[in-house]
Amino acid sequence: MSQTLAVARPGLRLGLRPESTASLSQSEFDAVIARWLNHRVVPELRSLRKFRKRLQAIDEAERQVGGLDLVARNCVVISLRESLAGKRLETSDLVQAFALIRLAMEQSLGLRLHDEQLYAGWCLLTGNCIEMQTGEGKTVTAVLPAIVMALAGVPVHVITANEYLVQRDCRELNAVYQWFGLRSGIVLAEQDESERRSAYACDIVYCTHQQVVFDYLRDSRAMEKHRRGITEKIRNLLDVEPYTPLLRGLCFAIVDEIDSVLIDDARTPLILAEISSSEDLSMADAAIALAMARGLEEGLHYTLRHELRQAHLSKTGLQVIRERTQQLSGTWQFERYRHERISQALTALYLYRPDVDYLVQGGRVELIDQSTGRPTPQRRLQHGLHRILEVKERCNVGDESNPVSSLSFQRFFTRYHRLCGMSGTVWEARQELHRVYGPRVVSVPTAQKSLRKIIPTRVAVSRKTQLELVARQIEQLRSAGRSVLIGTRTVQLSDQTSQYLSHIGIEHTVLNARQDTEEASVISQAGRKAQVTVATNMAGRGTDIKPDPEVIEAGGLHVINLEMNDSRRIDRQLHGRSARQGDPGSCQDFLSLDDELIVKELNPLLYSLLSILVKASGSGSSLLITALIRSAQSKVERRHHEQRLAVSKGQTRLQRALAIGGGSE
8 A cells, every 4th residue: 555654844734844843732641642643553554565566566676777877866766855855755656765865875885775774764754763683783773864855855963872983884875875965964063053053954863862952952042143123123234144043953863872862861961051150169169179078978967969969958957057258258157159159069979980980080080871981071960060179179160051952862853754763772762752852662683593692690709700701711722712891881990801811811802981092992893803892882882893794603602790780781782793694603791799789779578688699699690680770770771760750750741831921841
């Protein structure tokens, strides 16, 4: 049965900066019902078997265009562009487009898209989310919907988790886009406004989720200033050109690693800030706050909530601070100010840890993205907390900034007229993804049977024992001619592991937030014979480690995860670096009772039980041991889900209040 697909593009009908506003005026219940009605998976996309007829049509169309010369082929592309320029895309045109794209991929990159990728591409084009196993070619699959929509005149945003992938993917796929006469661009944090505007003017733009949200907020703020009465009148009198937005609307987005972008990173809204003209918190005040905080006693003067990263002063603590600040002048005489600054100092001292939560390099404090392991030099903690960290670490003090606008990922991504995405680990998040954003999740079968061997989880009695046992395992794997990837959650443990391996004479390379500029070089060597690589989550999502032929012959890459992550999906991403595209490989979680997540999340009774079981098994494994550590991880996942829900509800309430008051974000 022939079906058509509605499209949204800049123009007279939707304006020069189109975006979906339906969710802004709906109640939460109405929004859920609308998403359910608008994101049903059509019958032919419910399985690859039901999609076979469409695949046959694509094969036939490819045979027809495959023998054409260059001139005739260009005529077909021009004709296709004209056909795709209507309000709705006809199925026959989509079939021809997919056939041309497969031909272009083969001619320009030497890659032939297999049936599973065509099926996945069609699912993306129709607004679904796909789960494709790691190594199955998600990056090239995204080319299918990107080119179709770009040929239809729709601005396409390909959004991914980090700038390494932004640059890599755009560079590797540019030849395919040029085959169709399309322009592709990239948006990076270091670019100025003119470079960003040029990138967004391209048919297809690659960017991170943070950059596109910040640019959207910059556009909104700039246009709001121009819309204000007196500004508008003066601009008209002086004949000044109106502000030209960076973005050409929110028409179509393909989100790579969608569970990382829309789930893991969605617990806090993104805040656009401007440099403050006043010194809200001086270095002297920060030093005083730190000195006073160091003189307080936990349990008596304050309590710490590690899971919320908050410090709470007791009545005794407040009284002590009041007495110790009597001789100080200025804002220290205001109780609210004292309370806030001392609480922030306690947070900086005991809840933000170097090489875990932030990195000190180049005289600066750089926050670490916990889901990717990468430094984020553009981010600053608000309300003076970042400055307190800088004084704590004796670093250069940066400019203080004031928040001027904020937006949650939940609010932003529902403004796209069509949203789709892909990941190798999205199935567990399918319900939240559909409920909040709309897309359904379709599981795509693998083109080749996975040969990954998953070894049962082991837990060592201590970190020292863990590293000793892992080192023995590494020696055995190296002797067998295999390569080894050791994954950690924190820079701290990656450094500790590296020091131990160096001490016992095992050569290796390290990839963490300190070596982010060497990422491509380290990854290119990680698949060599007897190569050992110690890495944080930087070696997880999107990283393609290619084992040498002799390594594949010996059994492939072996992945060892030393530290449990906040989500099981992140652990699975690390495992997915092995046994890609039908190659052999293996993976194992080899944890320790000292693991921070286990210590903090298991109650004392369950932790004691786990300790007894681990010691009885001799750092072995059992179903009960695995169940206990997974329960700790599940506890964190539930808490993060509640935090995302709170952010979403908070933004909804704010939006309604602004709508009543006539304001904007």
